[in-house]
Amino acid sequence: xxxxxxxxxxxxxxxxxxxxxxxAQNVPDVEILIVDxxxxxxxxxxxxxxxxxxxxxxxxxxxxxxxxxxxxAIRESRGEWIAFLDGDDxxxxxxxxxxxxxxxxxxxxxxxxxxxxxxxxxxxxQTTPAVPEACPLAALVWGNFISTPTVIVSRSLLDKTGLxxxxxRVGEDWDLWLRLATQARWTCVEEPLVVVRYSDHARxxxxxxxxxxxxxxxxxxxxxxxxxxxxxxxxxxxxxxxILSSHFSMLAKAHFRSHNPxxxxxxxxxxxxTSPLGLRYLLPAGGSRRKIDPHARG
Numbered sequence: 001x002x003x004x005x006x007x008x009x010x011x012x013x014x015x016x017x018x019x020x021x022x023x024a025q026n027v028p029d030v031e032i033l034i035v036d037x038x039x040x041x042x043x044x045x046x047x048x049x050x051x052x053x054x055x056x057x058x059x060x061x062x063x064x065x066x067x068x069x070x071x072x073a074i075r076e077s078r079g080e081w082i083a084f085l086d087g088d089d090x091x092x093x094x095x096x097x098x099x100x101x102x103x104x105x106x107x108x109x110x111x112x113x114x115x116x117x118x119x120x121x122x123x124x125x126q127t128t129p130a131v132p133e134a135c136p137l138a139a140l141v142w143g144n145f146i147s148t149p150t151v152i153v154s155r156s157l158l159d160k161t162g163l164x165x166x167x168x169r170v171g172e173d174w175d176l177w178l179r180l181a182t183q184a185r186w187t188c189v190e191e192p193l194v195v196v197r198y199s200d201h202a203r204x205x206x207x208x209x210x211x212x213x214x215x216x217x218x219x220x221x222x223x224x225x226x227x228x229x230x231x232x233x234x235x236x237x238x239x240x241x242x243i244l245s246s247h248f249s250m251l252a253k254a255h256f257r258s259h260n261p262x263x264x265x266x267x268x269x270x271x272x273x274t275s276p277l278g279l280r281y282l283l284p285a286g287g288s289r290r291k292i293d294p295h296a297r298g
Contacts, residue, residue, distance in 0.1 A: 001029045001030070001031060001078055001079035001080060001081070002027065002029065002030045002031070002079050002081045002082075002083055002096065002152070003030075003031050003033060003073075003074070003077030003078060003079030003081065003082050003083070004022050004030060004031065004032045004033065004083045004084075004085055005033055005035075005070050005073040005074060005077065005082060005083070005084050005085070006018060006019070006032060006033065006034045006035070006073070006085050006086065006087055007034075007035050007037055007066050007069030007070050007073070007086060007087060008034060008035070008036050008037065008039065008043055008047075008069075008086075008087030009036070009037040009038065009039055009043075009063065009066075009069075009087070010039045010040060010041045010043060011039070011041075011043060011087035011088045012039070012041045012042040012043040012045065012046045013088075014087060014088040014089075014090075014197065015034070015043060015046055015047070015087045015088075016046055016049075017090050018085055018086070018087055018088070018089060018090050019032060019034075019050060019056070020090075021085075021090035021091040021092070022085065022091060024091075024093055025091065025093070025094075025095060025096040025097065026093075026097070027096045027097055027100065029079075030055065030079075030096075031055055031056075031057070031077065031078060031079060032050075032055060032056045032057070033056075033057050033058075033059070033073035033076055033077055034047060034050070034056065034057070034058045034059070034073070034087075035058075035059045035060075035061065035069040035070070035072045035073045036058065036059070036060040036061070037061060037063050037064060037065070037066070037068070037069040038060075038061065038062050038063030038064070043087075044060070057076065059072060059073070059076065064166065065166065065168075065169045065172075066086075066164075066169075066172065067163075067164035067165060067166045067167075067168055067169070067172040068164075068166045070084065070163070070164050071163045071164050071166060074158065074163055075163075077155075079155065080154065080155050080156070081100075081152055081153070081154055081155065082152065082153050082154075082155055082158060083096065083099075083151070083152040083153075084148045084149055084151050084152075085149045085194075086148065086149050086196075086197075088197040089149045089194060089195055089196050089197050090194075090195050091149070091193060091194055091195075092116070092192075092193045092194065092195065094193065095113065095193035095194060096152070098113070098189045098191065098193060099111040099113060099152050099187075099189055099193075100152075102187045102188075102189050103152070103187060105187075106185070106187045108184065108185045108186055108187040109153065109154040109156065109157040109184040109185075109186075110151070110152070110153045110154070110157060110180055110181075110184055110185075110186045110187070111151070111152050111153075111186065111187045111188070111189060112130060112146045112147075112150040112151050112152075112186065112188060112189070113130050113150045113188070113189040113190070113191060113192070113193045113194060114127075114128055114129040114130040114150070114189070114190055114191055114192035114193065114194075115127075115128050115130075115147050115149075115150060115192050115194050115195070115196045116128075116192045116194070116195045116196070117195075117196055117198045118195055118196070118197060118198065119197075119198050120197065120198075125198050127192050128192060129190045129191065129192055130150070130188045130189065130190050130191075130192075131145075131188070131190070132188040132190065133188070136181050136186050136188075137178070137181035137182060137233075137236065138236055140174070140177055140178055140181055141178070141223075141236065141239075141243050142243065142246065144171070144173065144174035144177065146173070146177050147194065147196050148173045149194045149196060150193070150194045151173075151177075153180065157180060157183060157184050158180075160183050161176070161179040161180055161182075161183055162179065163176070164176050165218070167218065168214070168215060168218060168219075169214070170212075170214060170215055171212075171214070171215030171216075171218075171219055174215065174219065175215070175218075175219045175222075175223075178219065178223050179223075179226070182226060182227070182230070182233065209251070209254045209255070209258070212250070212251060212254075213251060216247050216251070220240075220243070220244060220247070224237060224240045227240075241274050241275045242275045242277055244274050244275070245270075245271045245272075245274040245275035245277055245278040245281060246271075246277075246281050248267045248268075248270045248271035248274060248278065249267070249268070249271040249278055249281035249282050250281075251263075251266075251267040252264050252265075252266075252267035252268040252271055252282060253282065253284075255267065268282055
């Protein structure tokens with residue numbers, strides 16, 4: 001069985017399309033678990049239409065963030081595979097079938113795919129095929145490139161790594177992908193098979209900056225601690241100062257663009273102190289090999 005986990009918060013306008021996109025997959029033995037994370041709009045009214053469906057179970061909780069909502073659904077689920085979808089996004093036909101084929105062919109435990117980015121009026125903003133990585137973990141440390149609604153993962157792998165960190169209101173997906181990548185190999189379906197909603201709120205530079213500042217201090221110390229004793233990941237562990245310096249430089253340059261000299265110095269100093277490469281990273285063309293997207297929306 002495949003358990004589709006859908007957190008929803010004030011997404012009455014979109015949730016029906018999300019559910020219908022799962023029904024359109026034509027894959028047998030699928031259950032849908034929807035967790036209303038304290039919505040204050042008409043979400044509950046829309047969800048009432050699904051209550052009588054045996055293939056859909058709905059839960060409601062006080063607003064606790066997407067990590068807590070997803071974890072609630074995972075704990076209530078029965079499938080050996082867990083697939084994620086957000087209440088304002090939707091899958092394109094063939095998404096699940098393509099990923100299941102890829103997983104079967106590779107015997108891997110985790111798969112992701114490309115995305116189509118649309119705005120709130122359903123206009124296409126960007127189409128991004130997924131890029132296969134020889135070593136996804138080595139790429140992920142520089143920034144999150146996996147959008148949550150593209151992911152399907154085995155329950156047995158989640159049992160090894162643990163679920164989403166509920167203390168994180170952002171970057172909780174990035175944190176989990178890093179943990180998954182230390183335990184298993186992935187497969188990538190390059191085709192864009194998920195439509196991700198790009199809201200006006202997500203465009204705000206200050207919003208992204210504050211999220212990134214919250215995520216970095218919690219995610220990376222724990223991640224690098226988990227690499228200790230892992231001979232297969234020694235080369236990556238040796239880069240920890242360089243990687244942290246790069247992230248500090250990204251924060252510093254974001255504050256510089258926001259005309260915040262105090263914020264710039266707050267991160268420029270540790271960037272240079274952490275690694276000599278910090279000086280290079282702070283230059284306009286420096287920094288990580290990827291543009292950081294802590295919100296992981298596509």
